[in-house]
Amino acid sequence: MRPARTRDNTEGDRTVAQPVTQQAGEFGRATLREIDAGGADSLLHSATPPTLVDVREQHEWDAGHLAGALHAPVDSVATMIHGLVPNPETPLVVYCAHGVRSARAAVALGALGYTNVQSLAGGIVAWEEAGLPLAPTARTDAQHARYARHLALPGFGAEGQARLLRARVLILGAGGLGSPAALYLAAAGVGTLRLVDFDTVDISNLQRQVIHTTSGVGTAKVASAANQLRALNPDIQVEAINERLTADNAGALTNGMEVILDCTDTFDARYALNRAALAARIPVVHASVYRYEARLTVFTPGSGPCYRCMHATEPIAEAAPACDVAGVLGSVPGVFGALQATEAIKLLLGIGAPLVGRIMLWDALDARFDEMRLQRDPACADCSTVQ
Ligand SMILES: [Zn+2]
Incomplete structure (x- = not known):
């Protein structure tokens, strides 16, 4: 296991050192690397930002996703990844809703020869709970909150909500x-x-x-x-x-x-x-x-x-x-x-x-x-x- 890194995190008017989770664990027989929301955000703002891969279903993607992410549902990611990310050395951060499907996808990508894959611990839920932004959509933040239970519905999603609003x-x-x-x-x-x-x-x-x-x-x-x-x-x-x-x-x-x-x-x-x-x-x-x-x-x-x-x-x-x-x-x-x-x-x-x-x-x-x-x-x- 790698030692935990630290980074500066300004909290109010004081600066605190906060550990960044970067765990190595066994997931099946392959090694899983996870990164938490703050760590992923830091990487995305670094000189060599990773490519984000969202492995959720279409309706979840429609309801909101991280800016710049590629979309490949978990059951399709193994067949889609070569077209989306041809270079297997590209650093990847894979995410889903809570970090379960992305862990499975990260292991699968490792088995396909991708050498630098991390799964976002806690998924997009943890990302939003950390106060980090999603890609801007046509809806306002207030509308996103108001219709959140529709946006999560299969067969409904952002397109369905936009249809109702018209x-x-x-x-x-x-x-x-x-x-x-x-x-x-x-x-x-x-x-x-x-x-x-x-x-x-x-x-x-x-x-x-x-x-x-x-x-x-x-x-x-x-x-x-x-x-x-x-x-x-x-x-x-x-x-x-x-x-x-x-x-x-x-x-x-x-x-x-x-x-x-x-x-x-x-x-x-x-x-x-x-x-x-x-x-x-x-x-x-x-x-x-x-x-x-x-x-x-x-x-x-x-x-x-x-x-x-x-x-x-x-x-x-x-x-x-x-x-x-x-x-x-x-x-x-x-x-x-x-x-x-x-x-x-x-x-x-x-x-x-x-x-x-x-x-x-x-x-x-x-x-x-x-x-x-x-x-x-x-x-x-x-x-x-x-x-
Ligand atoms: Zn009649």
Whole structure:
């Protein structure tokens, strides 16, 4: 084992000598050399800086990496390294998240004839904990921190977050479903949220419409909701439109939107929205609630059924009483509004299997989810001509 080196480290107004970890240990049968974050930083600022090799997966790389690093995921590094670093005498510092994969990679590179390979002890996590910088990205530091849990997600990463920040989503209805849906989409960083509702906040709404507060009673729902959303996430634009959606204005209200959340509770609005969304070819995430039950489905114009395929004619009023008559458990729209936000994000990012041609049913009392198939109606008055 080499003796530990020391280096000067200015800490406040006093200078202290601090050991730099440089361990030699057995890893399998080959020798592993490790270097800590401070030591690596010193080397990078020396006359002969090492080449950095990041052996993490793509989504981890996208979420942030060291400046100037090369990228070769650990399972590919043995085949990629000759192309990236032809000279086997080049000093290399290999890193991953915590130092486990990079240790494996360093040993593998040694076996391939690379003579000067060190693994960053503690990985990029230790690097950041030491206060050392990452390569600048398009995101601000504040955004990087805000969306860190998205950036770490497989299939999401920096590209997915950037996509959400550019996205435009209409939420029709700022009530029981629209409240949680809007909060989750705002928190997720959906760049533009257009809220449409014509109602004012009533004290009886607060049992389930969790975006509104007691002090907002009597104000327009879209204004009350917009205040909360802007407070939650100043990155996003909120368009608050205090109007009732009708057949006459549905085209204008949906114009320019990429995904629509149907959080209404009237059949007139749902049919008007259906026709406008089909005409503009905008997918709709539809949900409805009834007492302790809820249902959810996604309509994609041209490739799946539409709202009228599900309800060819408006149910008679007695068969579909509104919340104020039938009652509703507040948490039920809470769950399904959050599911609507989830389906919207999936559509925007193109990940997972959207709930198209399927209806998710939930009975809260039985604690049971079920699924029904929903076929496109070839004779549908609204969508049969939409290709
Ligand atoms: Zn249809």
